[in-house]
Amino acid sequence: MVRRAENPPPNETHEDRFQHDIEELEKGSGWRAIVRGIVVVAVSLAAVIAVYYVVGKKPPPPRMTAKGALYIEPLEPAGGKLSAVPTTFRWESVAGRKDYRFQLLQKGNPIPLVERSVLEASATLTPDEASRLTRGASYIWVVEARGADGKVLGSGRGFFDL
Numbered sequence: 001m002v003r004r005a006e007n008p009p010p011n012e013t014h015e016d017r018f019q020h021d022i023e024e025l026e027k028g029s030g031w032r033a034i035v036r037g038i039v040v041v042a043v044s045l046a047a048v049i050a051v052y053y054v055v056g057k058k059p060p061p062p063r064m065t066a067k068g069a070l071y072i073e074p075l076e077p078a079g080g081k082l083s084a085v086p087t088t089f090r091w092e093s094v095a096g097r098k099d100y101r102f103q104l105l106q107k108g109n110p111i112p113l114v115e116r117s118v119l120e121a122s123a124t125l126t127p128d129e130a131s132r133l134t135r136g137a138s139y140i141w142v143v144e145a146r147g148a149d150g151k152v153l154g155s156g157r158g159f160f161d162l
Contacts, residue, residue: 070153072092074091074141074156086160088125092156102116102142104141138160
């Protein structure tokens with residue numbers, strides 16, 4: 001909207017300026033500015049919402065098992081049929097733990113193929129351990145977070161087929 005208030009003609013009155021502004025509004029130039037302002041506000045609001053959901057979103061609170069222990073989310077390998085033998089296993093980290101107990105079992109066999117204590121939220125199979133996994137079999141991997149006193153703070157299970 002063009003305002004003539006900055007450099008009004010020498011003989012223009014307030015009423016003349018007011019009438020000019022009314023004419024500009026009736027022509028629609030004022031509405032364009034309002035619509036432009038609404039668009040700017042809407043885009044800004046959408047950007048703030050996007051940043052909140054992408055950057056500022058907090059992780060979900062820990063889930064509890066039926067027994068009151070913390071549920072540890074398995075992250076890798078994803079469940080289902082795998083095309084290759086997995087060598088890396090990752091899971092959700094647990095605060096306040098001393099270590100994790102990791103076990104890899106063939107479904108239906110209670111004796112673990114791999115069992116070890118690890119400090120980080122991951123375990124990598126050695127070539128010897130990886131060679132124990134066979135195509136056509138189903139596997140379960142279990143992780144338990146243990147506190148300094150040795151008590152289990154939480155656990156989780158992952159499943160996959162080869």
